[in-house]
Amino acid sequence: MMGFVIMVGGAYRFTGNTFNRRNMYALSGFASVWAGAMLLMPHYSFASFFLIMALRTVLFVWAGCMILKFMPPHRTAGRRLAGWSLIAWGVYVLLFPFFFQFPSLIHPGFGFLVGFHVLAALGFVVLVVDRVRSRAEESEDHVRRLEGFLPICSHCKKIRDDHGIWHPIESYIRDRSDAEFSHGICSECLKTHYPEFNS
Structure with missing residues (x-):
């Protein structure tokens, strides 16, 4: 469960959000419910198991919704792939125990699980590549602003801009x-x- 919580925290930070007191309360609530379910497992195994699956579902759907909502819209491929894969994975986690009622669905069910893992991982890779590419483009634009020939006064060293206005080089x-x-x-x-200060 802690791995899934860390995954949600990573998605939360990756989308540009910062942790606050409300997040700590939510994390404490999840940890308390999970610990309670683990303690009740020997006595109420089905209810505890279902509660743990429901917590996982909430975590996956939460992470998927965060990615779909907070990631910039120009990163559509990775955002959609990661977000919808996590949501589908969360719904699948909740439905998976019912597959055992139908033996013919168990093997395809495990195949779906692997597929959701791969799709979510691929979505995160695309998100990371998009972020690296956009940062490289921002750096390129930043460098490009100071490229090319600069008309500079040979006497006072002011620089003329595109509108013909002369500016001190510093400004x-x-x-x-x-x-x-x-x-x-x-x-x-x-x-x-x-010369009087030169020694």
Whole structure:
């Protein structure tokens, strides 16, 4: 059960959400119900088993719904595959005990389980690849903003933008990147402009 809870937590963080007090209450509630079901297993095996299956179903459906709801819409392939696979897996977990009533469904039932595992894993791989690709594209766009020829004044070193307005080099770069400037003086300028401080 803890592995499934960790999976839901991973899906929650992967979708960009942060943990808060409400999440801790939900996690404590799940852990309490699961521990209670485990303690009652020797006395009420069917009810405990069904409760554990219901908890797994809630976890899988919850993770699938989070992925479908919170992932950016442009990542449709991985989002749909992972989200719907987890939801189907959750419903399957709840229905699986009933397969034992029909011996001919047991083997196909295990095949479905493996299929849902593979589809959910593949969906998560596609989500990760989409995220890496989008971050690479963002980095490319960031670098591209400072590429190409820059018209610069040979005297004051201001840079002309696309609208013909001249900007100090510091403000031009700061507006188009995350760079910050700290000012100092190089040794050549120190000799030329402040010879009294040159030692």
